[in-house]
Amino acid sequence: MSLLELEDVSASYGYAPVLHGISFGLEANRAEGILGANGAGKTTTLRAISGMVPATGRIRFDGVDILGKSPDRIARMGIAHVPEGRGTLGGLSVRDNLRIGAYQRKDRKQIDEHIEFCLDLFPNLRERISSNASALSGGEQQMLAVARAFMAQPRVILLDEASLGLAPSTAQRVYDAIRRLQTETGVAMVVVEQNASLAFSVVDHALVLETGRVSIEGPKESLMGMDEVRRAYLGG
Numbered sequence: 001m002s003l004l005e006l007e008d009v010s011a012s013y014g015y016a017p018v019l020h021g022i023s024f025g026l027e028a029n030r031a032e033g034i035l036g037a038n039g040a041g042k043t044t045t046l047r048a049i050s051g052m053v054p055a056t057g058r059i060r061f062d063g064v065d066i067l068g069k070s071p072d073r074i075a076r077m078g079i080a081h082v083p084e085g086r087g088t089l090g091g092l093s094v095r096d097n098l099r100i101g102a103y104q105r106k107d108r109k110q111i112d113e114h115i116e117f118c119l120d121l122f123p124n125l126r127e128r129i130s131s132n133a134s135a136l137s138g139g140e141q142q143m144l145a146v147a148r149a150f151m152a153q154p155r156v157i158l159l160d161e162a163s164l165g166l167a168p169s170t171a172q173r174v175y176d177a178i179r180r181l182q183t184e185t186g187v188a189m190v191v192v193e194q195n196a197s198l199a200f201s202v203v204d205h206a207l208v209l210e211t212g213r214v215s216i217e218g219p220k221e222s223l224m225g226m227d228e229v230r231r232a233y234l235g236g
């Protein structure tokens with residue numbers, strides 16, 4: 001049984017159907033990539049998992065049906081969503097953003113250890129620990145958004161286009177840290193990216209969405225060998 005399992009999931013905004021029967025599974029300790037062009041339905045897939053858009057079909061987390069549960073409930077069950085556009089709390093310091101990520105936890109001592117872990121993972125954040133999140137660069141805000149999600153100690157992190165709007169070298173640094181986070185903690189991830197080479201630096205398996213349907217899926221090595229994937233998502 002997969003840790004997270006989508007079966008025939010469809011979703012629409014009002015009367016406009018966007019997802020048409022998506023199925024995939026995510027195993028514990030693994031990372032699954034979702035590639036696809038603008039408007040393919042990548043963000044909507046993550047929103048369906050975290051309960052932010054109504055969907056039909058079946059979504060199971062650790063064997064429990066979560067479709068129809070509230071976003072808050074799903075988050076408390078252990079699914080953290082790092083949205084497009086990051087969603088850090090601009091008026092609060094880096095440290096307070098990290099603490100708020102852990103607000104449901106009681107293990108005070110471990111919380112401090114996990115903040116230290118995040119600051120080792122993202123040294124930029126250590127330098128800016130007392131700065132307001134709104135004063136951070138785009139790359140630093142992205143780092144903070146990922147670190148804050150980790151502070152909830154989720155079992156799955158849903159990551160939406162963490163490279164968006166970042167210079168290539170910054171995006172690479174963000175993804176290097178995401179890979180370390182995944183391999184060192186074993187947290188499962190769904191990594192949505194238009195930049196396939198960044199996604200492939202973290203995931204071992206991926207699917208391609210085309211207008212709300214899964215068009216290709218497989219181990220990253222086989223996707224990297226496909227002409228259509230190389231042309232559309234690997235820049236040649």
Ligand SMILES: Nc1ncnc2c1ncn2[C@@H]1O[C@H](COP(=O)(O)OP(=O)(O)OP(=O)(O)O)[C@@H](O)[C@H]1O
Pocket residue numbers: 013016018036037038039040041042043044045084194
């Ligand atoms: N809030 C909304 N209301 C109505 N339609 C929406 C809404 N959000 C997205 N859509 C439509 O749903 C489709 C899928 O959008 P979605 O955001 O899931 O795509 P995406 O793959 O994440 O694209 P991008 O790479 O641009 O982020 C698009 O046609 C989009 O216009």
Ligand SMILES: [Mg+2]
Pocket residue numbers: 042043044084160161
């Ligand atoms: Mg999107």
